[in-house]
Amino acid sequence: MRNVRPTYKGRRRRQKGGCGGCLGKLLILIFVFVVVGFLGYKAFQGFGIRNRILQTRYPIRYQTEVEKYAEEFQLEPALVYAVIRTESGFDPYAVSSAGAKGLMQLKEETAFDCVRALKINHFTVDDLFDPAVNIRLGCYYFSKLLKTYDGCIETAAAAYNGGPGNVEKWLQDEALVDEKGKLTKVPFAETRNYVENIVESYQMYQKLYTNAE
Structure with a gap:
């Protein structure tokens, strides 16, 4: 083979x-x-995964108190949340170097002025660490500033942080206001950054919650 x-x-x-x-x-x-x-x-x-992630940076806390007192003093809840986030980061026991206390960082003198205006009885300084009391006083004070400055959030925020006395001086300086007399420049860097943070947070809260689809 x-x-x-x-x-x-x-x-x-x-x-x-x-x-x-x-x-x-x-x-x-x-x-x-x-x-x-x-x-x-x-x-x-x-x-809306992106929005959910952003909501962790811009949280909703003390919702019952915020909505109650925002309605009482005709404020947007989004604005109140913005103030609380910027002032204390939602820490009810926060105390600043200047002695401002609580969620909305109220000084004792300012707090007592608000207490007298609202006719609150038996108020003590420690009550500023009570979220309900602090938010009510803070909402009243911010709404008062808004009325004083014709509803301008930026000017009211500047007064909330830098004091109404300073804002009144700035409003008299032509270099710091526009042709309509609106405050456009804030001399204090801390207050300027504060106003920017308030506006940014306010817009984010509106976007994430108020105008959520």
Whole structure:
């Protein structure tokens, strides 16, 4: 019988074809992953994941008290949350270097003025650490400043932080106001940054909660 030498051409062809098939399957898998990832991203957007993340930076706390006293003194809750976030970071026991206390960081003198105006009995300084009392007094005071400055949030915020006396001086300086007499420049860096933070936080709270769809 004649010896026949085996050939491997067919095997090589099959191996070559198999590798090509693997590459094709890999490309298909990559395509599927890309499509699934894109659709997943769009789905996350639809569920407002970004807003939920932002809500951890701009939280809603003491909602009952904020809504109650915001309504009593005709303020937007979003503005009250912005003040609390900027002033104390929602820490009811916060005390500043200047002696301001509580969620909305009220000084004792300011607090007693508010107490007298609201005819609150048996008030003590320690009551400023009570969220309900502090928020009520803070809302009253900020609403009073808004009325004083024709509803201008920026000017009211400047007075809340820098004091009404300083704001009155700034309003008399032509270099610090526009043609309508509105305060446009704040000399104190701390107060200037404070106003910017209030406005930014206020807008974020409006976007995340008030105007949420």
